[in-house]
Every structure is written in structure tokens, then in C-alpha cells.
Amino acid sequence: MSEEIEVCICLRIPLSDILQAIEKGGIEDVEALIEKTKAGSVCKMCISPEYDPYGERDIHLTDLLK
Ligand code: FES
Incomplete structure (x- = not known):
């Protein structure tokens, strides 16, 4: 797995x-x-830290585009 x-x-x-x-x-x-990819199209928290104020996602799409 x-x-x-x-x-x-x-x-x-x-x-x-x-x-x-x-x-x-x-x-x-x-x-x-x-x-x-459709990633980020639901809760949006994985898009960027701005959408994830409590840091619930380890990686954000904006980090990957840098
Ligand atoms: S839209 Fe919720 S984690 Fe990506």
C-alpha cells in the first residue's frame, strides 16, 4: 500500500x-x-495558507508552484 x-x-x-x-x-x-487537477475545489484549505489559517494542511498548492 x-x-x-x-x-x-x-x-x-x-x-x-x-x-x-x-x-x-x-x-x-x-x-x-x-x-x-481539481485539487482545492472543495474546502480550499489546500490552496494556500491564507485559506488554511489553522495550518491543517501540510502542503499547499501555492508552495508547489514556487
Ligand atoms: S479542497 Fe479540501 S483539502 Fe483540497
């Missing part, structure tokens, strides 16, 4: 899916990443 880190808990989207989408290119900003 995989121990993979989930970036988006709501939709159970693993880090590898997000990185793969970024590596493929054409992702200019976080909105494009959300559109492509």
Missing part, C-alpha cells in the same frame, strides 16, 4: 498527481492548477 502524501484531502489527490500536472507544463498560476 502506498504511503503517498495527499495534498488535497477532500478529493484524495496525491502529491505525485499535482507534481505531474506542473511538470507537464501550461500551468501559469494556482487557478490553472486547480482547474487541471
Whole structure:
């Protein structure tokens, strides 16, 4: 069983899916990443620390785009 880190808990989207989408290119900003992967489209906490004031997510989409 995989121990993979989930970036988006709501939709159970693993880090590898997000990185793969970024590596493929054409992702200019976080909105494009959300559109492509659907991560961040439910509670939004995985998008950025601004949406996650209590630090409930370890990784945010904005960190991965830096
Ligand atoms: S954790 Fe990603 S939308 Fe909720």
C-alpha cells in the first residue's frame, strides 16, 4: 500500500498527481492548477495558507508552484 502524501484531502489527490500536472507544463498560476487537477475545489484549505489559517494542511498548492 502506498504511503503517498495527499495534498488535497477532500478529493484524495496525491502529491505525485499535482507534481505531474506542473511538470507537464501550461500551468501559469494556482487557478490553472486547480482547474487541471481539481485539487482545492472543495474546502480550499489546500490552496494556500491564507485559506488554511489553522495550518491543517501540510502542503499547499501555492508552495508547489514556487
Ligand atoms: S483539502 Fe483540497 S479542497 Fe479540501
